[in-house]
Amino acid sequence: MTDPVDTLVSQIDPRLPAPSIVRRDVVLVSGPWLAGVSSVVAALGDRLPECTVVEADALAAGDAPTAVVFVVSATAPLTESDCALLDSVAADTDAVIGVVSKIDVHRTWREVLDADRALLAQRAPRYRDVPWVGAAAAPDLGTPVVEELVDCLRHALAEDTLDRRNRLRAWENRLLTLRSRLDRDVAGAGREARLATLREQRTAVLQQFRLDKSQRSIALRSQIQQARLQLSYFARNRCASVRAELQEDIAGLSRRSVDGFSDEVRRRATEVADDVAVGVSRQLADIGEELDLAVEPVDSRPVVEVGAAPLRPHGPENRLMLLLGAGFGLGVALTLSRMLADLAPQWSVGGAIGGAVLGVVLTLWVVGVRSLLQDRAVLDRWVVEVTGRVRTAMEEWVGRSVLAAEASLGRSAAERDAADSARTAESVARIDREIREHAVAGARAAAARDRHVPVIESALVAVREELDALNRCKGANYELLNRSCE
Ligand SMILES: Nc1nc2c(ncn2[C@@H]2O[C@H](COP(=O)(O)OP(=O)(O)OP(=O)(O)O)[C@@H](O)[C@H]2O)c(=O)[nH]1
Ligand SMILES: [Mg+2]
Structure with a gap:
């Protein structure tokens, strides 16, 4: 029943x-x-x-x-x-x-x-x-x-109303529980806190993406600028030191080594070019590694063209020097033979021959020294001019290499930014999806509450009225009982 x-x-x-x-x-x-x-x-x-x-x-x-x-x-x-x-x-x-x-x-x-x-x-x-x-x-x-x-x-x-009152109380509790569950569903178990966390996460994800991107581009720019400065400075320094070394070599150059000096200069210039190429390749690769970006390796090397030293045969100069040297040798020979004729007449013939030989030797020596000094001066000027050209070539090559590396690193950075942007968009979409789900669940719960609460309320009113009526009746019985006891 x-x-x-x-x-x-x-x-x-x-x-x-x-x-x-x-x-x-x-x-x-x-x-x-x-x-x-x-x-x-x-x-x-x-x-x-x-x-x-x-x-x-x-x-x-x-x-x-x-x-x-x-x-x-x-x-x-x-x-x-x-x-x-x-x-x-x-x-x-x-x-x-x-x-x-x-x-x-x-x-x-x-x-x-x-x-x-x-x-x-x-x-x-x-x-x-x-x-x-x-x-x-x-x-x-x-x-x-x-x-x-x-x-x-x-x-x-x-x-006699006990069972009925207990059942009514159980119903009241049931209805109250239902109502509070509907209210709880609308509020959601920690829904507001979760929504706040999601919104914070969304802002943080976007901010982090922007921050990372700008930090990376600043780092790339500054590394490239630094590399440009350092490598140009390195190339300049290397040229200056090789020039100083070559000039030092020229100062001690002998007659025999003059002809082979051009080859030596060419060898040293090639050495400088190799050093600069290695330094540039290494530094650009280091930048790529540090920024975690792919950089295309430097595939060219600086071209250095060193021709032959402009050593001209000095015909008129030699003749002039020969003339001057001969004058000088003749003077020495005459002075020597005169001295011997005055001091020891029996040696005058020998003295004349010896003076003549000495004059010839002195003449040849003066001409030789003069020609060597002139060659050294020519080589010195040539070395300055060659190292100047090498320096320009090096600087140009360094500039071109750094520019190429900048372009290559820029491409890699753009690719990475695109990948990061896709990842960020995915995270933001996931967060947005969850926010939407919460909003939909909240709306659904609110609709359910609006639908059910009026029914629950009227049931509650009926249950409570019934309970009040029974309790009033119980109170009256209780008073009657007390009075009859008295
Ligand atoms: N003087 C006095 N002491 C009481 C009375 N009823 C309980 N006690 C004392 O109160 C203490 C707790 O009594 P319990 O009946 O075990 O109380 P309880 O609520 O079951 O305690 P827990 O189960 O441990 O929470 C005991 O030391 C009892 O002796 C009382 O009517 N008079
Ligand atoms: Mg106990």
Whole structure:
């Protein structure tokens, strides 16, 4: 047979889910820590053998007792956590009795009882009519004082409306749970916090992408500028040092080595070109490695063309020098032969011949030295001119190589930026998708709430009206009973 309470609710909406509890024919004694619960259970068990009196751990999840005895110590009034405990144990049970325990040792128990009654009445209208009694289930001295509690409990259990009220209370709890679940769905479990996190993530992802991109392009620019400066400086320095070395070589050049000097200069210029090529290749490859970008290797090398040294045969100069040298040699020969003729006339012929030979030798020596000095001067000028050309060629080649590397690195950087941009777009799209999903879920939950809450509200009103009517009736019966006792 269908429960009349269930019929009452199903008339409002038959789809409203009935309470999923199992009503157990037991009295639940509950209360905060050390309130005296176990002692009350024991005392009630003795006095009411026809009832099953249990503590909370004897009930399974989903079990609801027929009546709840809520025990609190007379030490101090109820706290918030005590009230919350009562809310949970009496959620599906209308019959609740409040007990202030240990009244044998706490003289002010009546004040505490009044305070507890007032606190509970303030907490919820359903607690206004809760009967409160004092008890001493395990007094330090004497026998337990639980008569009033026993009477009260007996009376509560004997109420003919008890089952109906309990069922109505279970329905009320069910409807309230439904309503708060709908409200929770609209708010979403941490939906706002998740949405805020998602928005923050979205901004952070975009910011990071922009920051990385600009940092990379700044790093690339500065590395290239640095390389350009350093490599040009290196090429210039290398040319200057080779020029100094060659000029030093020229200063000690002998007649025989003059002809092979052009080859030496060519060899040294090639050496400089090789050094510069190696330095440039290495530095550009290092930049690519440091920036983690692909850079095309330098495939050319600086071209250095060194012709032959402009050593001209010095015909007229030689003749002039020969003339001057001959004059000088003749002078020496004459002076020498004259000296010998005056000092030792018997040696005059030999002295004349010796003077002539010496004059010829001196003439040849002067001409030779003069010609070597002139060649050295020519070579020196030539070396300055050749190293100048080499330097220009090197600088041009360095500039071209750095430019090519810049273009190649720029291409790699653009490719990487494109890949990063795609990755960022994917992350942003994923975040946007989740944000949208949350918005849709919120809208759906709000629609469900708007659809169901009015029905739940009217069912709640009906259940509460019925409960109030039954409780009013119970109050009247209670007064009648009291009067008849008097
Ligand atoms: N004086 C006095 N002491 C009591 C009374 N009832 C319980 N006590 C004492 O209070 C303490 C706790 O009593 P219990 O009945 O075990 O209380 P409880 O709420 O079951 O305690 P827990 O299960 O440990 O939370 C014990 O030391 C009891 O002796 C009473 O009426 N008078
Ligand atoms: Mg206990």
